[in-house]
C-alpha cells in the first residue's frame with residue numbers, strides 16, 4: 001500500500017521532540033507548566049451550555065444537519081456582525097457556518113487553488129494556510145512578518161510577477177503568533193492590492209474579540225470594497241471559549257461563500273444542530289462574558305510580560321490575541337531555547353520556528369494557562385534566571 005505524495009508532503013509535527021520530553025518528565029512524576037497551547041482554560045459560559053443541553057434533548061436535533069446550517073443560525077451570525085462591526089450580510093448568500101474555522105480554512109484552498117497556483121501566506125503564520133495550499137496542489141509565496149513593520153506584510157515588496165500569479169492572500173489580525181494588530185488603513189491597502197492583482201483575500205479573525213485596554217480590533221470587511229475581494233473567518237472558539245464544540249463562520253464575498261458551500265456539501269454534513277443552537281445563544285445572548293474573559297487574560301498578560309522583561313527577555317504587551325511573542329537570547333534557536341526552558345525550568349513555551357522561517361528567533365507564550373499555574377510558571381522562570389546568572393553556559397550569551 002502506498003499513501004499519496006500529498007500525505008508524504010505533510011509537515012512532520014515540529015513540536016514532537018518537546019511533546020516527547022514533556023511526556024517523559026510527566027512519566028517521571030515531574031510537573032511542567034505549559035504556556036504552549038492557545039486553548040481557553042475558562043469554561044464555556046453557562047447560558048450557552050444550558051441551551052446546548054436543552055437542544056440536545058430535542059429529537060429534531062438528532063438527525064443529519066444541513067451543510068449550510070440552520071437558517072436561524074445564519075441569521076444570528078449576520079446579526080452579530082451587524083452589532084459588532086456595523087456590517088450587514090445576506091444570511092443566505094454571504095454567511096456560512098463552519099465546523100470550527102480550521103475546517104473552513106483548510107477547505108477554502110480547494111475553492112481557489114488549482115495545481116500549480118500560488119497563495120501569498122504570512123510567515124510566521126497559522127500552519128494551515130500553507131498546508132491547505134499544498135493539499136490543493138498549490139505552492140506558497142511567504143510574506144515575512146517583521147518586527148520593524150509591526151508584523152504586517154510588506155505588500156510593496158511582493159514581486160509584481162508573483163502577485164500577478166497569486167490567486168489568494170491569507171491574513172490574520174489580531175495575529176497568531178505575534179499578537180500584532182492591523183488597522184483599517186492597512187486593510188484598505190490590502191483591498192487596493194487585491195484589486196490591482198485580481199486576487200482573493202481570506203482574512204482569518206478568530207481573535208477580534210480577545211483584546212485589552214479598551215482596544216477594539218477591526219474587521220477586514222469594514223474596509224471599503226473588502227467584500228468585493230474577500231471573506232473573513234470568525235470562530236466562537238476564542239470569543240466564547242467554545243473550542244471543544246467546533247463552531248465558526250465565514251462571511252463576505254458571495255462567490256467565495258457559495259464555492260465553499262459547494263465543496264463542504266460534498267464533504268461534510270454540517271454542524272450538530274444542538275451546537276448550532278448553543279452558538280445562537282452565544283451570538284445573541286449576553287455579551288458581558290467577553291469583557292470578563294478579557295480582564296482575566298489582561299491580568300495574565302501583565303504578569304507574564306513584567307516577568308519576562310525582568311528576566312531579560314524583552315517582550316511587548318499585545319493589544320489583542322492570546323499570545324506573547326518574545327525574542328530568544330542571542331546564540332539560541334527557538335527550539336534550543338524552548339528545550340532549555342523545559343529542561344531547566346519545567347516550563348513549556350512554543351518555539352517560533354513552528355510557525356515558519358521568520359518565526360525563528362522567537363518563542364510564543366499563550367495566556368490560556370490558569371492563574372495559579374501562571375504564578376507557578378513565573379516563579380520557576382525567576383528562579384531559573386537567578387540560577388543562570390550564577391552559571392553562565394559556555395558558548396551562549398548569558399541572559400541578563
Ligand SMILES: Cc1ncc(COP(=O)(O)O)c(C=O)c1O
Pocket residue numbers: 038099100101102103105126172176204206234235236237243247248
Ligand atoms: C489564527 C487561527 N486561525 C484558526 C484557528 C482555528 O480555530 P477553530 O478551528 O477552533 O475555529 C486558530 C486556532 O488556534 C488560530 O489560531
